Amino acid sequence: MKVLLINGSPRQHGCTYTALGEAADALERNGIETEILWVGRDVPGCTACGGCRKLGKCVIDDDVNRVIEKLDTYDGFIFGTPVYYGGPSGQILSFMNRLFYAASAKMAGKPVSAVVSCRRGGASAAYQQMNMHFMMTNMVVITSQYWNQVHGNTPDEIRQDAEGLQTMRTLAENMRFILHSIEAGKQAGVKPLTYEPKTFTNFIR
Numbered sequence: 001m002k003v004l005l006i007n008g009s010p011r012q013h014g015c016t017y018t019a020l021g022e023a024a025d026a027l028e029r030n031g032i033e034t035e036i037l038w039v040g041r042d043v044p045g046c047t048a049c050g051g052c053r054k055l056g057k058c059v060i061d062d063d064v065n066r067v068i069e070k071l072d073t074y075d076g077f078i079f080g081t082p083v084y085y086g087g088p089s090g091q092i093l094s095f096m097n098r099l100f101y102a103a104s105a106k107m108a109g110k111p112v113s114a115v116v117s118c119r120r121g122g123a124s125a126a127y128q129q130m131n132m133h134f135m136m137t138n139m140v141v142i143t144s145q146y147w148n149q150v151h152g153n154t155p156d157e158i159r160q161d162a163e164g165l166q167t168m169r170t171l172a173e174n175m176r177f178i179l180h181s182i183e184a185g186k187q188a189g190v191k192p193l194t195y196e197p198k199t200f201t202n203f204i205r
């Protein structure tokens, strides 16, 4: 069982990384493998070319495709971002837009969560924006005892945010529970998810 944690901050080992690390450590303590991927620099945005519809991956061949190639090996995901002007970083949004547009079918049914780090404000808006990707992808959104946010400007300040770090550990515990429940369901023969072919209406026809 493996969870991929994606750090969308340009600061590789900053606050977002520290928060993700707290969740990763808690997962590892429960025997769940983790991988932290840093995507905080030079992430081009979606060009809306539609090439992924034919390729099953993005026409821009970078870390998005490296994740798509390994999607079957990941059982859960946690996407992390610093808060920039009350929203997620441009890097994580570019990454998520391209990943979800190209490979949402492979992410359906898997547990997922967002983590945001801010000095002071805007965490809720950034958190809500991140969750928009998950909630139209048939994913299982994992929550915690509070919204998944930590507060600080440096990793040291994050380490002083006792409630924020506990929120990360609780998130990991909830993810562990759902991962094990999904596995138990498979063993018990629960019918896998099957969906109707998608209907697209652009509201006028």
Ligand SMILES: Cc1cc2nc3c(=O)[nH]c(=O)nc-3n(C[C@H](O)[C@H](O)[C@H](O)COP(=O)(O)O)c2cc1C
Pocket (backbone or CB within 6 Å): 009, 010, 011, 013, 014, 015, 016, 017, 081, 082, 083, 084, 085, 086, 087, 117, 118, 119, 120, 121, 122, 151, 152, 153, 154
């Ligand atoms: C361009 C920019 C915009 C920011 N906007 C906000 C903000 O809206 N609210 C806030 O509390 N902190 C803001 N910050 C501070 C970061 O969100 C905060 O320091 C965060 O914990 C950094 O995480 P990191 O070390 O993983 O990059 C901003 C920082 C930068 C560089």
